[in-house]
Amino acid sequence: MTVDLSTRYLGLELTNPVVASSSPLTGSVETLLQLENAGVGAVVLPSLFEEQIEHEAMAVHHGIEAGAEHHAEAAGGYFPELDTYNTGPEWYLLALTAAKAALRVPVIASLNGSSPGGWTRFARELQEEGADALELNIYAVAADVDESSAEVEDRYLRLVAGVREAVSIPLAVKIGPWFSAPANMARRLGEAGADGLVLFNRFYEPDIDLDEMAVLPQHELSTPGEMRLVLNWIALLYGRIDASLAATTGVHDAEAAVKLLLAGADVTMMASALLAHGPGHAATVVEGVRTWFDDREYRSVDQARGSLSQVASPDPAAFERVNYMRSLVTWSADHPR
Numbered sequence: 001m002t003v004d005l006s007t008r009y010l011g012l013e014l015t016n017p018v019v020a021s022s023s024p025l026t027g028s029v030e031t032l033l034q035l036e037n038a039g040v041g042a043v044v045l046p047s048l049f050e051e052q053i054e055h056e057a058m059a060v061h062h063g064i065e066a067g068a069e070h071h072a073e074a075a076g077g078y079f080p081e082l083d084t085y086n087t088g089p090e091w092y093l094l095a096l097t098a099a100k101a102a103l104r105v106p107v108i109a110s111l112n113g114s115s116p117g118g119w120t121r122f123a124r125e126l127q128e129e130g131a132d133a134l135e136l137n138i139y140a141v142a143a144d145v146d147e148s149s150a151e152v153e154d155r156y157l158r159l160v161a162g163v164r165e166a167v168s169i170p171l172a173v174k175i176g177p178w179f180s181a182p183a184n185m186a187r188r189l190g191e192a193g194a195d196g197l198v199l200f201n202r203f204y205e206p207d208i209d210l211d212e213m214a215v216l217p218q219h220e221l222s223t224p225g226e227m228r229l230v231l232n233w234i235a236l237l238y239g240r241i242d243a244s245l246a247a248t249t250g251v252h253d254a255e256a257a258v259k260l261l262l263a264g265a266d267v268t269m270m271a272s273a274l275l276a277h278g279p280g281h282a283a284t285v286v287e288g289v290r291t292w293f294d295d296r297e298y299r300s301v302d303q304a305r306g307s308l309s310q311v312a313s314p315d316p317a318a319f320e321r322v323n324y325m326r327s328l329v330t331w332s333a334d335h336p337r
């Protein structure tokens with residue numbers, strides 16, 4: 001008997017728990033179809049950024065042309081006329097419409113922002129355009145020395161509550177791990193209106209070019225080792241919050257996907273591995289997950305989900321400390337000083 005890989009995420013029925021997360025691969029119908037043919041259970045479109053929504057074309061036009069009259073080489077303007085340039089969110093609606101028309105799997109739209117504001121209006125437009133769900137990719141580096149952790153958390157919660165009020169479709173929130181009390185914050189995000197959490201976002205980490213004496217934008221693909229932080233928090237949160245759990249970052253193969261499902265994830269999301277190996281890699285992962293569960297005679301993913309979570313522990317913090325001490329003792333024994 002073949003295992004039933006179907007799963008529920010954000011209330012959506014998926015054929016399997018392997019999801020193509022937001023990346024350049026999900027930005028065109030051609031590669032979306034390749035991903036669907038490779039067997040992914042759902043897709044998340046590339047993020048539309050808050051700045052793209054808030055800066056209307058005329059405002060952007062004014063900003064980039066400011067000062068042009070002072071430079072002869074800029075007499076014709078620094079940039080092409082914006083009536084032929086995609087500066088607003090309209091292109092995203094067109095991409096969503098095309099994806100929905102072409103695909104059978106659920107299509108999840110993605111918004112990237114850091115503050116409550118007018119982009120809740122666009123969340124409604126995405127809903128009206130047919131998005132099956134919405135992922136809020138909250139990217140906010142708490143770099144203001146005058147802003148407390150409580151203020152940062154409140155900003156997140158107000159953002160989620162505002163979008164929740166604006167739409168009725170399922171709402172996922174993608175966050176980073178850097179809260180002082182991640183478990184409590186996860187619960188509060190659910191209470192604010194999140195139907196699911198995507199763990200974890202990866203913060204931009206710049207580099208410095210010593211020759212040019214300049215800060216360089218860098219965004220490297222994830223590595224398999226990064227999955228363990230996600231694994232830890234999926235296992236801690238499973239069964240303790242009323243929200244779907246999606247695991248992302250470091251999911252490169254079937255083995256990682258299976259581990260995260262056993263920890264309690266409803267779905268596992270992939271981007272870096274698909275960018276590195278192509279959309280067809282999804283088929284390898286889906287088949288690998290199927291084989292692992294088949295070989296162990298599981299009837300379904302639901303049967304196995306959360307079986308290695310920490311929900312049975314009355315004090316997850318104490319459980320984590322025991323494992324921490326065990327890892328240090330084991331390391332010392334294997335590597336005598």
